[in-house]
Amino acid sequence: MRPLPVGERGLLIELDTAQEVEALHAELLRRAADGTLPPVREIVPAARTVLLDGLADPRGLTAELATWHIPELTTADRPTVEIPVRYDGPDLADVAALWGITPEEVIRLHSGTAFHVAFCGFAPGFGYLTGLPEALHVPRRDTPRTKVPVGSVALAGPYTGVYPRSSPGGWQLIGTTDTVLWDPQREPAALLAPGTRVRFLPQDLRDSGPGSPAGTPATSRSKERPR
Template sequence: MRIRRAGDRGLLVETGDPHRLHAAVRAAGLPGVLDVVPGERTVLITTAGDPGRLAERLPGLPLPEQAAGDAPPVQIPVVYDGADLAEVAELTGLSPEEVVARHTAAEYTVAYLGFSPGFGYLTGLPAELRVPRRDSPRTAVPAGAVAIAGPYAAVYPAPSPGGWRLLGRTDLALWDVTRDPPSLLRPGARVRFVADAS
């Protein structure tokens, strides 16, 4: 664990397990902590108190066994009819059916949220499905598009431009301002994609 100052009131913690540290800081109820934001390899902690004192306490925090606790994986039903499914199959040397089978067999973890509200970068994509982004991004990707790029899988929560390769679509709302919290996905949560024949 490497702890560095981030401005007057923040700490940036480099760690091999940001999700478990995020959960530990949240559970500890440390005085003065304002926000805890996990990234792929870091956790940003802001405090109203003394960042130096907080830094001294972090290495001693007990980490939970699992970041998501006993929560079951978020199930995302997917109709696999994406515009890039055939191209992904060609790039990987698999059939479209094999691409779907491997995509649904994996269990993913929400590494962090970014790009747009509710957009979760999911780790756990099988190595054989890791393909590069498109050479030319689309100007419009529909909400609910299920996509992959590099080592990540994701679901677009809202219409936006994007260069990821589209495998399918879901009707599940990833971002809903009437829900508390609005994002269906949270850092550290586990995710499973389930083929939906409809």
């Protein structure tokens, strides 16, 4: 860990891998919950960093971090959300060509992958999901779209993501979902949080009416109607 001061009250901790970020973030949340972490206003993970803001004594925490043992995360440490997907994206065939397989095999490989949320950003509710092996990483589109539909399931580099709202974007679109990623009336508003495991469930393209299921926590199997 490489702690760097950010202003008078912040600390940016640089790490070497996304896995180390996830483990440190989980440990910080655990210590915050049990009262062994100094008061902090925000804990924000990113691809290779964790930002702590609102610390009274950043230097004191820097010294304390050197003594911490950060346990590796296990599958049991992560909640799971299942997201039904219609694999009908306009870039599905292009991704299949990049992978050197058929679109049907893309669906099988993508839905068979256990993803997890590395960090969130770009837009409220957008999670950067990792899990695909390096051989299946794909480039962004040469020309971004000016409007990507809400619910688009997309790939770019090592990440999979679901657009929580319509916006410009250059990711490869392979499917769509009715799952609500961001709902200010829900608690929590974001369906996905750093560390959450995600499974994509292939959905029959004929089964896309208003009664289709939305994001489902696998532990409870609760249903949430799309909006």
